Amino acid sequence: MGKQITLRPDPRVAEVLTRNPYPLPDAVAELVDNSIDANAKDVLIRFIRNENKVLSIQIIDNGSGIKESEFDNAMQFGYRNPHKLRDIGMYGVGLKTSSLSQADELLVYSLSKEGKPAGRKWSRKNLDTSKLDYLSAKDSADVFSAVNNANSAVVLQRSGTIVEWQKVHDFERSLNSVDSYLKREMRDVERHLGLIFHRLIEKSVINIHLDIIQDGQVVGAPLKVGPINPFAYKKTGERGYPKDFGLNISGVNGRVKAVAHIWPPRTKQLEYKIPRVGGRSNTIDSQGLYIYYNDRLVMPGGWANVRTPEAHFSLARMEIDLTTEAMKVLVIGYSKNNVRIPSSFIEALRTAKSVDGTTYAAWVDRAQEIFRTADSAEIKLPALPRPKTGLPAVVQSAFGQVESPAGTSINIVWGALGQSSVFKVDRINDRLVLNNRYKKEIIRGGIGASDASSFKTLLLLMLRGHFGSRESARLKAMENEYQEILLSLLGGKK
Ligand SMILES: Nc1ncnc2c1ncn2[C@@H]1O[C@H](COP(=O)(O)OP(=O)(O)OP(=O)(O)O)[C@@H](O)[C@H]1O
Ligand SMILES: [Mg+2]
Numbered sequence: 001m002g003k004q005i006t007l008r009p010d011p012r013v014a015e016v017l018t019r020n021p022y023p024l025p026d027a028v029a030e031l032v033d034n035s036i037d038a039n040a041k042d043v044l045i046r047f048i049r050n051e052n053k054v055l056s057i058q059i060i061d062n063g064s065g066i067k068e069s070e071f072d073n074a075m076q077f078g079y080r081n082p083h084k085l086r087d088i089g090m091y092g093v094g095l096k097t098s099s100l101s102q103a104d105e106l107l108v109y110s111l112s113k114e115g116k117p118a119g120r121k122w123s124r125k126n127l128d129t130s131k132l133d134y135l136s137a138k139d140s141a142d143v144f145s146a147v148n149n150a151n152s153a154v155v156l157q158r159s160g161t162i163v164e165w166q167k168v169h170d171f172e173r174s175l176n177s178v179d180s181y182l183k184r185e186m187r188d189v190e191r192h193l194g195l196i197f198h199r200l201i202e203k204s205v206i207n208i209h210l211d212i213i214q215d216g217q218v219v220g221a222p223l224k225v226g227p228i229n230p231f232a233y234k235k236t237g238e239r240g241y242p243k244d245f246g247l248n249i250s251g252v253n254g255r256v257k258a259v260a261h262i263w264p265p266r267t268k269q270l271e272y273k274i275p276r277v278g279g280r281s282n283t284i285d286s287q288g289l290y291i292y293y294n295d296r297l298v299m300p301g302g303w304a305n306v307r308t309p310e311a312h313f314s315l316a317r318m319e320i321d322l323t324t325e326a327m328k329v330l331v332i333g334y335s336k337n338n339v340r341i342p343s344s345f346i347e348a349l350r351t352a353k354s355v356d357g358t359t360y361a362a363w364v365d366r367a368q369e370i371f372r373t374a375d376s377a378e379i380k381l382p383a384l385p386r387p388k389t390g391l392p393a394v395v396q397s398a399f400g401q402v403e404s405p406a407g408t409s410i411n412i413v414w415g416a417l418g419q420s421s422v423f424k425v426d427r428i429n430d431r432l433v434l435n436n437r438y439k440k441e442i443i444r445g446g447i448g449a450s451d452a453s454s455f456k457t458l459l460l461l462m463l464r465g466h467f468g469s470r471e472s473a474r475l476k477a478m479e480n481e482y483q484e485i486l487l488s489l490l491g492g493k494k
Contacts, residue, residue: 014077015127017093017334018100023277024170024185025192026337027098031059031163032193033088033296033336034095036206038063038161044154044209045189047182049219054174054181056103058164060147065112065159075108075120075132085324088296091334095163098335100124103165109140110161117144146216153209153222186210188277190225195274198227199295230290230301230317232271237262237315237370243354243363245318249329250344256326258352260363263315265374274301283314291330291339293322298332299339306346316367372473379474383407384481390432398488402481414439 028045035043040063048056066074073079079092099106100122109119119135126132143164144156154160174181193208200206211222236242241262246255263272275281287309291299301317303309322330322339331340352360384404387396390412400406408430417424417435422442424433434442446454462482466475486492 011130012128014096014130015124017077017097018124018127020097020101020335022098022101022335022337023188023192024102024168025189025277026335027102028057028059028189029193029196030094030098030336032197032206032208034163035059035061035063035161036197036200036296037083037087037089038065040064040160040206042154042207042209044152044211045193046152046210047186047212049174049178049182049212049214051178051214052176053178054168054171054185056164056166056171057168058147058162060152060154060156060160060162062154062156062160065161066108066110066118067112068115068118071108071110071118071120072132075122086294088294088336090332093334094336096122099163099165100127102168102170104167104169105165107135107164107166108161109135109143109164111140111144111156111159113159117141119143150213150216151218153211153224182212184279186212186223188279190223191228191275192277194225194228195230195300196297197225198229198297199292201225201227202229203295205295228271228274230271230274230286231261231319233261233263233267233269235264237264238366240356240358241363242319243356243358245349245352245354245360245363247320247345247348247352249326249348251329252323252325252344254323254325256323256348257319257321258349259319260354260360261317261319262363262367262370263317265315265371283311284309287313287316289318289320291320291322293327293332296336298322298336300337304339304341306341306349312368312371313364315371316364379477381405381474381477381481385410387412389413392489394488395485398485402484403477404481 032043038061040061042062044058044060046058046060047054048058070081074081075096077093077096081089081092083089095108096106104124106122107119108121109117111117116137117140118137119140121133121135123133143162144160147154147156147162156162170185171181174185190210194201197206197208201208208225209222210225211218212220231242242259245258245260247258248255272286273281273283274286276285286301288301288303289299289306290297290301303313307313322332329342329344333339349360381404383406384399384402385407386399386409388409388411391399410430410432412432412434414436415424415433417433417437419435419437422435422438424435426433442454445452446457463479466479
């Protein structure tokens with residue numbers, strides 16, 4: 001090997017890491033990760049406001065707190081903090097990068113069983129020089145008292161942590177519209193946390209609360225976050241599902257649990273079109289892969305690079321649990337809101353089979369089929385007139401067999417009409433009158449009869465609205481009816 005030198009990272013790296021434009025609810029979720037790792041039973045997301053704007057946000061938990069001797073390490077970017085096997089934290093950056101991507105100042109107050117409340121503060125402007133501020137013991141104790149005096153959902157007795165963001169960039173938008181801003185933002189935070197931590201909320205590992213404080217007192221009713229479980233359908237969309245595909249990924253020891261689900265079609269449940277940050281809610285974002293690490297969602301839907309999302313895949317969702325082994329190839333992003341999916345994983349999916357021999361492809365096909373058939377069942381077709389006389393019996397009965405509701409019974413007759421009309425719609429007598437004058441021509445098929453010109457012409461007139469625009473299930477259903485009736489006329493088979 002040639003010459004090698006040791007390059008120390010420039011302190012500027014820390015500042016660069018905070019330039020991650022992720023939404024506020026994702027950043028809050030990273031602080032909740034830390035509370036869960038600290039064995040907190042309760043977390044409170046608190047918005048602090050005045051008359052005109054939102055001033056700051058606190059994330060308060062009654063976990064084990066940070067020991068004075070570990071506080072500086074906890075504040076350092078990339079420090080390898082000791083972690084338990086079931087922890088969500090792993091990179092040593094979450095607290096700092098999530099906070100300072102949202103706010104210019106991060107204040108952390110903590111109390112562990114051994115000590116007294118202490119505090120540290122990172123300012124964005126000091127990241128370049130790595131200067132961390134110490135907050136006074138008195139200030140720290142005051143912040144703890146303020147939480148305990150405000151009639152809060154979380155009481156901090158022997159230990160706990162309060163993370164506070166000041167100068168939050170997004171809060172500038174709340175100026176003079178605090179109420180509507182908070183309503184929107186709190187709804188986004190509530191739903192995002194409900195989704196990301198749904199398993200831990202359902203298992204009562206953690207309770208997450210939200211409130212607003214003004215002049216030191218809670219205003220309005222505090223909220224408790226409910227779970228949004230992407231697999232909470234009432235009845236499976238297909239018998240035999242969910243099915244475990246147990247993936248064999250190259251380079252990973254043991255199988256990775258991957259459970260394929262098929263949602264029932266056309267449900268009105270909130271979890272079918274999961275509400276997302278910004279108020280979006282659709283089946284495109286809700287289909288696909290849900291990847292968990294220690295019961296925390298690190299990929300909340302979508303197919304990543306596995307396949308292109310399409311409406312027809314709306315019912316297909318897969319629940320995947322990452323093991324430490326699997327994380328050799330499936331890399332969780334440091335902001336915990338995405339997973340890098342390597343080609344070995346895609347290969348494992350494509351070749352996966354459940355115990356009963358069902359393949360990955362068969363799962364996706366079945367989910368598609370159920371979606372499609374349910375789609376056509378929902379279509380309301382217009383009434384179709386029924387011929388009473390004037391057509392052969394088989395054709396008459398073919399009209400009677402279609403799904404469209406029965407329209408008026410019609411007599412089709414020949415009659416005397418002026419030369420400028422081929423037909424007349426006689427609404428009063430429920431008749432379709434064809435002009436006698438052209439009977440011979442009509443029977444013969446008109447000009448170009450040998451090439452069925454009259455048939456083609458009528459067909460095109462009938463299908464005037466079927467071209468150009470996107471294929472719709474409704475048009476398709478009407479075409480199917482036309483096919484059936486015409487087949488009866490031509491003596492063809494269905
Ligand atoms: N709410 C909290 N309660 C107790 N300790 C905390 C809390 N928040 C942070 N810490 C301590 O600070 C450390 C650093 O947190 P940070 O989120 O930056 O990194 P991490 O959780 O170790 O890893 P990751 O980058 O994956 O989140 C944690 O490991 C933990 O020891
Ligand atoms: Mg963390």
